[in-house]
Amino acid sequence: MKIPELFKNHKPVFSFEIFPPKKDGSLETIYKTLDELVDLKPDFISVTYGAGGTVPGGSTREIVSVIKSKYHTESIAHLTCVNSTKADVDRIIEEFKESGIENVLALRGDINPEIPPKKDFLHASDLIAYMKERGEFSFSGACYPEGHSEAGSLEEDIEHLKRKVDAGASHLISQLFFDNETFYKFLDRAVKHGINVPIEAGIMPCVNAKQIQRMVTMCGASLPPKFTRLIARFGDNPEAMRDAGIAYAADQIIDLAANGVDGIHLYTMNNPYIARKISESVSEILK
Numbered sequence: 189m190k191i192p193e194l195f196k197n198h199k200p201v202f203s204f205e206i207f208p209p210k211k212d213g214s215l216e217t218i219y220k221t222l223d224e225l226v227d228l229k230p231d232f233i234s235v236t237y238g239a240g241g242t243v244p245g246g247s248t249r250e251i252v253s254v255i256k257s258k259y260h261t262e263s264i265a266h267l268t269c270v271n272s273t274k275a276d277v278d279r280i281i282e283e284f285k286e287s288g289i290e291n292v293l294a295l296r297g298d299i300n301p302e303i304p305p306k307k308d309f310l311h312a313s314d315l316i317a318y319m320k321e322r323g324e325f326s327f328s329g330a331c332y333p334e335g336h337s338e339a340g341s342l343e344e345d346i347e348h349l350k351r352k353v354d355a356g357a358s359h360l361i362s363q364l365f366f367d368n369e370t371f372y373k374f375l376d377r378a379v380k381h382g383i384n385v386p387i388e389a390g391i392m393p394c395v396n397a398k399q400i401q402r403m404v405t406m407c408g409a410s411l412p413p414k415f416t417r418l419i420a421r422f423g424d425n426p427e428a429m430r431d432a433g434i435a436y437a438a439d440q441i442i443d444l445a446a447n448g449v450d451g452i453h454l455y456t457m458n459n460p461y462i463a464r465k466i467s468e469s470v471s472e473i474l475k
Contacts, residue, residue, distance in 0.1 A: 189262050190326035191291050192358045194231050194451075195386040200444075200474050201231045201451030202467075203388065206458050208238040209246045217458075218246060222259060224460035228467045232262040234293055234328075234361070234453070249280075253287040264328055265289050268297025269309035274318065277309070281323050292319065293328040293361065294352075311348070313355040320356045329357035331387065333365045333374035337408045346377045358385050361453045364392035364403065366436075367412040368443050388451035389444050393462050395433035397423035434462055438469040445473045 255263040339345035422428040
């Protein structure tokens, strides 16, 4: 099934993101994680792109294929293009077709200052346009409620997003945010620029202070006073911070659902416990 079909059921779509095991990780662990996550009945699961290499059998493509064939749950394969040539993407297209993969989250990917980027695909929109001519894929794209860190302004960022949608992205997943008002303002900008595809709100349950600092540094998300007070009060108590982070994420989801959000994309960080706690607390809300 192609992802946009899921948004025709007149209820918020609820999806998860996981990442493949790293080279020194365990393939068994990722499938134990999937056993628990699938039990929560997400509408789909996205799998991030293992650009740094993974254990044998644990590539993005292989995990996405298993989610569909073994777990009978829809899935999306992330694909970055900053370090890919057209020949690389041609090979990946054939691998995706052979594996029955229909849905692709097209991303530029982070630029590594030590690795000069290739020139074939400068933006995710270039990747979408290229793949669209070579396969019957459904494309998703990333969006940034507070603007991409490299964009000169929010206006410039939304114009780039419009080009991504015009290229063929029929579904968007947002970067994490901690203030729902930021997301609502972003939705207003998107509508004004003629972006009318389903947009899922990306929710990251931040359950320890170090994780929060890392996430904010990486993506530039701002922290509202309510969240900074939570960190100040519970940051030194691991269990309290975990529970407070779960509660904060659930509260975000409830407010988003009350305001008619298209969907919720939960960044699980491969932690079934946290995903279960949040899923159970919002299960009736998202019906």
